[in-house]
Amino acid sequence: xxxxxxxxxxxxxxxxxxxxxxxxxxxxxxxxxxxxxxxxxxxxxxxxxxxxxxxxxxxxxxxxxxxxxxxxxxxxxxxxxxxxxxxxxxxxxxxxxxxxxxxxxxxxxxxxxxxxxxxxxxxxxxxxxxxxxxxxxxxxxxxxxxxxxxxxxxxxxxxxxxxxxxxxxxxxxxxxxxxxxxxxxxxxxxxxxxxxxxxxxxxxxxxxxxxxxxxxxxxxxxxxxxxxxxxxxxxxxxxxxxxxxxxxxxxxxxxxxxxxxxxxxxxxxxxxxxxxxxxxxxxxxxxxxxxxxxxxxxxxxxxxxxxxx
Amino acid sequence: xxxxxxxxxxxxxxxxxxxxxxxxxxxxxxxxxxxxxxxxxxxxxxxxxxxxxxxxxxxxxxxxxxxxxxxxxxxxxxxxxxxxxxxxxxxxxxxxxxxxxxxxxxxxxxxxxxxxxxxxxxxxxxxxxxxxxxxxxxxxxxxxxxxxxxxxxxxxxxxxxxxxxxxxxxxxxxxxxxxxxxxxxxxxxxxxxxxxxxxxxxxxxxxxxxxxxxxxxxxxxxxxxxxxxxxxxxxxxxxxxxxxxxxxxxxxxxxxxxxxxxxxxxxxxxxxxxxxxxxxxxxxxxxxxxxxxxxxxxxxxxxxxxxxxxx
Numbered sequence: 001x002x003x004x005x006x007x008x009x010x011x012x013x014x015x016x017x018x019x020x021x022x023x024x025x026x027x028x029x030x031x032x033x034x035x036x037x038x039x040x041x042x043x044x045x046x047x048x049x050x051x052x053x054x055x056x057x058x059x060x061x062x063x064x065x066x067x068x069x070x071x072x073x074x075x076x077x078x079x080x081x082x083x084x085x086x087x088x089x090x091x092x093x094x095x096x097x098x099x100x101x102x103x104x105x106x107x108x109x110x111x112x113x114x115x116x117x118x119x120x121x122x123x124x125x126x127x128x129x130x131x132x133x134x135x136x137x138x139x140x141x142x143x144x145x146x147x148x149x150x151x152x153x154x155x156x157x158x159x160x161x162x163x164x165x166x167x168x169x170x171x172x173x174x175x176x177x178x179x180x181x182x183x184x185x186x187x188x189x190x191x192x193x194x195x196x197x198x199x200x201x202x203x204x205x206x207x208x209x210x211x212x213x214x215x216x217x218x219x220x221x222x223x224x225x226x227x228x229x230x231x232x233x234x235x236x237x238x239x240x241x242x243x244x245x246x247x248x249x250x251x252x253x254x255x256x257x258x259x260x261x262x263x264x265x266x267x268x269x270x271x272x273x274x275x276x277x278x279x280x281x282x283x284x285x286x287x288x289x290x291x292x293x294x295x296x297x298x299x300x301x302x303x304x305x306x307x308x309x
Numbered sequence: 310x311x312x313x314x315x316x317x318x319x320x321x322x323x324x325x326x327x328x329x330x331x332x333x334x335x336x337x338x339x340x341x342x343x344x345x346x347x348x349x350x351x352x353x354x355x356x357x358x359x360x361x362x363x364x365x366x367x368x369x370x371x372x373x374x375x376x377x378x379x380x381x382x383x384x385x386x387x388x389x390x391x392x393x394x395x396x397x398x399x400x401x402x403x404x405x406x407x408x409x410x411x412x413x414x415x416x417x418x419x420x421x422x423x424x425x426x427x428x429x430x431x432x433x434x435x436x437x438x439x440x441x442x443x444x445x446x447x448x449x450x451x452x453x454x455x456x457x458x459x460x461x462x463x464x465x466x467x468x469x470x471x472x473x474x475x476x477x478x479x480x481x482x483x484x485x486x487x488x489x490x491x492x493x494x495x496x497x498x499x500x501x502x503x504x505x506x507x508x509x510x511x512x513x514x515x516x517x518x519x520x521x522x523x524x525x526x527x528x529x530x531x532x533x534x535x536x537x538x539x540x541x542x543x544x545x546x547x548x549x550x551x552x553x554x555x556x557x558x559x560x561x562x563x564x565x566x567x568x569x570x571x572x573x574x575x576x577x578x579x580x581x582x583x584x585x586x587x588x589x590x591x592x593x594x595x596x597x598x599x600x601x602x603x604x605x606x607x608x609x610x611x612x613x614x615x616x617x618x619x620x
Contacts, residue, residue: 014468014520016468017465017468017469017471017472020472021472021475024472024476025476025479028411028476028479028480031408031411032479032480032483034408035408035409036483039609042609043609043611046609046611047611047612047613053611057608058608058609059403059606059608059609061403061406061606067402068402069401069402070399070400070401070402071399071400071402071405072380072383072384072387072398072399073383073387073393073396073397073398073399073400074383074384074386074387074393074398075383076400076405077396077400077404077405078387078393078396080405080407080412081412081415084412084415084416084419085419088416088419088420088423088469089423091469092423092462092465092466092469093462095461095465096458096461096462096465097458097461099461099465100457100461101460101461101463101464101465102520103446103447103450103516103518103520104518104519104520105518105519106443106517106518106519107443107517107518107519107521107522107566108519108522109522109565109566111519112523113519113520113523116523116524116526116527117523117524117527118524118527118528119509119510119513119524119528120468121471121506121509122506122510122528125531126527129531133534134530134531134533134534134541134542135534135535135536135539135541135542135543137531138530138531138532138534139531139532139534139535139536139539139542140536146499146503149478149499149502150495150496150499152482152487152495153487153488153489153491153492153495153496154492156487156488158488159488159489159610159615160485160610160612160615161484161485161488161610162484162485162486162488162489162604162605162607162610163484163485163486163604163605163606163607164484164485164605164606164607164608164609165409165483165484166485166609169612170485173482173485174482174483177482177483181475181479181482267617306543306544306547307536307542307543307544
């Protein structure tokens with residue numbers, strides 16, 4: 001266990017935000033989960049008691065008759081905002097006094113940094129470079145993430161859970177988003193920051209960064225495993241496999257969604273449903289390719305003269 | 310010398326006109342007596358008004374309403390203030406609870422203000438040129454009073470802003486706040502998220518050190534692989550792309566990360582993106598109000614109460 005190496009990574013000034021992000025994310029997820037649980041309990045209670053549902057104020061927080069439903073922004077909200085601004089300022093001040101912003105040697109195109117890392121919030125994408133070609137990891141994926149985020153409000157037809165925390169009323173939406181945000185985005189950033197060392201190789205926390213370590217990757221392409229040699233057949237084979245993935249998992253997802261999310265399925269139009277399926281399957285394609293790499297050492301699935309997937 | 314006056318007391322044509330010196334003398338005398346009597350009176354009056362500063366014209370021209378604690382004044386305190394008028398006068402009593410909003414949207418905006426402030430101060434000491442940039446940062450760190458603090462604060466506020474934006478998005482998702490009628494504002498928010506990341510990324514190169522240089526090299530190398538528009542991307546070559554005319558060239562102002570790239574990221578970082586982001590922020594905040602204010606905490610809805618649209 002190389003504690004010095006571990007400390008060097010954790011205490012590197014630019015890594016501090018990620019070290020901070022982990023407990024912050026845990027704290028806020030806990031806060032959300034607690035409120036979701038309280039609201040779900042209330043929903044169950046009201047659903048079982050229609051008489052109560054008619055009179056209840058419908059929030060997990062207490063409310064007495066005679067209390068005002070609205071409060072003045074001045075001072076009740078403004079004091080919160082003022083307090084928040086002061087607290088953030090204090091945090092920033094202390095942070096800026098105790099920790100210096102990093103400054104390396106002057107830029108030198110002839111001396112490559114190893115590892116050369118992007119800013120931490122892009123490390124998830126840089127980690128994807130291990131598994132995908134740059135045009136997918138660097139261009140297509142960010143574009144799909146942005147478009148995927150943007151279509152969310154238009155494909156989520158579930159009218160429940162607007163304006164309050166809940167889990168039971170929106171299991172699919174919340175589960176999918178947390179998978180995308182926490183598992184794919186944040187944990188890939190964590191891997192990119194804390195695990196990846198020189199040569200973008202995998203170093204467990206506490207393992208010494210060995211700049212001379214060589215790993216002989218024995219990655220193969222999927223068509224090679226099947227003994228396909230001609231370019232034409234490689235292209236066709238890859239297209240069939242990728243198309244087959246979308247078809248097979250699409251069918252599986254369809255079967256599950258139709259059964260366990262019947263109401264939302266009925267509400268969705270064809271366009272909404274196909275958009276959701278496309279983004280869902282593409283998102284799940286990511287960990288599948290990662291698994292393929294780590295278990296079967298597969299580099300490309302689909303090979304063409306112009307692009308490889 | 311006795312004064313000779315015309316019958317009506319004026320120097321009319323009918324009377325003997327007074328000499329210039331006489332008129333001057335009597336005028337000055339009058340002025341002096343008026344100074345003696347009027348000034349103390351006016352001073353007394355002035356002191357009386359100073360005892361009630363809220364009645365002065367200056368004060369009432371700035372503050373349009375009284376400040377004693379009445380519901381009306383509480384509302385006016387928000388509505389008649391340009392910085393606060395984006396708020397409604399009253400809000401949902403539970404919306405002030407920290408555990409609902411986490412305050413992340415507001416904190417993001419506050420950090421943007423902090424970054425603008427520290428950023429403008431940093432601009433006084435920085436030249437976006439290959440010769441000067443790195444030295445300017447050294448100068449800032451070692452010679453400018455509080456320069457180190459300034460740079461640290463700008464950097465950490467930027468990181469904090471990225472975290473705050475992501476947590477804000479998480480909160481909005483978990484509370485379902487993007488649902489009808491707020492779909493459009495969610496989209497504006499996604500664009501603001503992207504702009505925040507771009508702001509942070511363009512700032513990364515500016516110290517012109519190894520860290521920024523290689524981070525930006527890694528980042529912009531991906532642009533080479535843009536389908537159709539990058540010279541190494543799928544169908545890029547077929548589309549006529551070379552290192553000297555593709556999208557990466559456009560981003561860097563050259564085929565390598567050099568002086569032009571430094572200038573471009575400086576201008577995007579300090580002028581271009583902040584203006585674009587400000588415009589989107591205006592829309593974002595405006596739409597929060599127009600879409601019915603903050604989404605909650607709303608009353609829970611039961612599954613049985615959902616009215617299905619008629620098909």
